[in-house]
Amino acid sequence: MSFTNLGLRSELTEAVKAKGYTEPSPIQAQAIPAILAGKDVIGGAQTGTGKTAAFGLPLLQILAESEFKTKRPRCLILAPTRELAAQVHQSILDYGKRLNLKSVVIFGGVGFNPQTTALRRGVDIIVATPGRLLDLCQRREANLSAVEILVLDEADRMLDMGFIHDIKKILKLLPQKRQNLFFSATYSREVKKLADSILSEPVEVEVAPRNATADRVDQEAYEVGQKSKRSVLSSMISRGDWSQVLVFTRTKHGANRLATQLDKDGITSLAIHGNKSQSARERALASFKANKIRVLVATDIAARGLDIASLPYVVNFELPNVPEDYVHRIGRTGRAGKSGKAVSLVSEVEGQHLHAIEKLLKKQIPLFRLKENGDRIEVGSDQRRPFETQNRPHQRNSPKNVKRPNRRRGPKGRPSNSTAEASGRSSERKKTASSTASPTPSNRGGWRPRKAKPSSLKR
């Protein structure tokens, strides 16, 4: 199978050749012909599968071959984060460099001027995050009335970030008749509902079971007390001589603190998260990619869309309480055919997060305990006691899912507090739901999983 066989023009096949792609990835092989045929497409592809080219190449071809001339954009690509938007735009520039098409990337946190100037001159393609795009539409700087192709990239993350209302508003500004391409790594009920409202008789392309993690990622989990996590991580990185380690924390504050501590341990580290300026994030990412720093500590949102070729290590310093986030996180490694390692440090209170993740993946992640000398012993299946799942941590927190604090079971006299961890996450994610729905140390004063003793890792 070659890119030419898929019906792509020479300008595009030459561009992918220049990028070093020798053959289409499975999602490209499936999606490109369907998109070229004008069909709506729904793509269930995990990260790192080459989905940007899967929609980017055919849409460039369609636009290049169209005879309709207008200064208004004919294609809109929506992405959840600035990083992903910038990265998708770069791919569009790379793939389309032999075509006479104009594009602009639009996101918040930077000045309006370059974006409005480009829009006034006329563009064929807009790659945008929803908020800033709406802002520009309201200022009548962006006119979406000629959009023929809509791409929703990482739709699941857009919903997680609370963009549903912005997306609905943007949809109202688009012509009814258009081609829709919808990509999401995971498919919750909400994602399916959004897809149903947008797509018409879509061709379904799926290259891996939904919610599956890349086969090439070697996954391990370690039972580690919260207080020991930093020293365990330091010694893993030093002893294993790991370079390019992407470490996930749940909060911005936690990311800063960990980066500083690792730096003190002699492991060069920087943090990226939503409170950092765009230029600080880009600088940190560039240093990481250039191997100038060893560790990049990131929150989920900041890491979304990072494209670091062949990233070898991903560490979950804290497990996400939304299991789908685990799939996204470890999708940063094992990309484009390379192998990778994903290590999770699991404290006592995170046992149920691990359980929820394994349930989603439909497989058990090898769990180890560390001896004092640093050797590890595997925790056998028989040592993993069944975990009470009545309060599944990944249940989104619609009011009916919110558990009322159970005063009889809760620790006596301990006030239900809201720590920096919870507030950090809630300010980064517009959707605050999960912060109250998970038994983190920050809200243990509220509800707790029945029968789960916090002193041991229950599953």
Ligand code: AMP
């Ligand atoms: P994506 O899933 O679009 O983020 O792509 C993941 C990575 O795979 C990026 O670094 C792409 O440049 C790379 N890639 C995309 N398509 C191919 C291909 N056909 N062959 C090799 N690498 C590819």
